[in-house]
Amino acid sequence: MADWDWSEDQYVQCLHDERRRFAWVMRRYGGLDATQAEATALRQYPFQASDAPYRGLVFHDDAWHWAMLRIYGERYWTQHPELVEPPADYRALD
DSSP: OOOOOOOHHHHHHHHHHHHHHHHHHHHHTTOOOHHHHHHHHHHHSOOOOTTSTTTTGGGGSOHHHHHHHHHHOTTHHHHOGGGSSOOHHHHTTO
């Protein structure tokens, strides 16, 4: 189990931020409406109790990567090299 060494508030904020980014990508690139995108983001980033094994492991890659995998599948970067790095609009979400 990884020691993320963050407070509950920090975990919840990170979860919120990644959900927001993931939903943005699903709307922009995945063609989902806002409701569908938010529901998909909640499934991708469920809240995990503080004692859950591997809590927060999903954060080892950012929302951009997880959304691209969902939309384009494994090895999306080989078929869509232009999507390896997120655009400025995505980075501006921070």
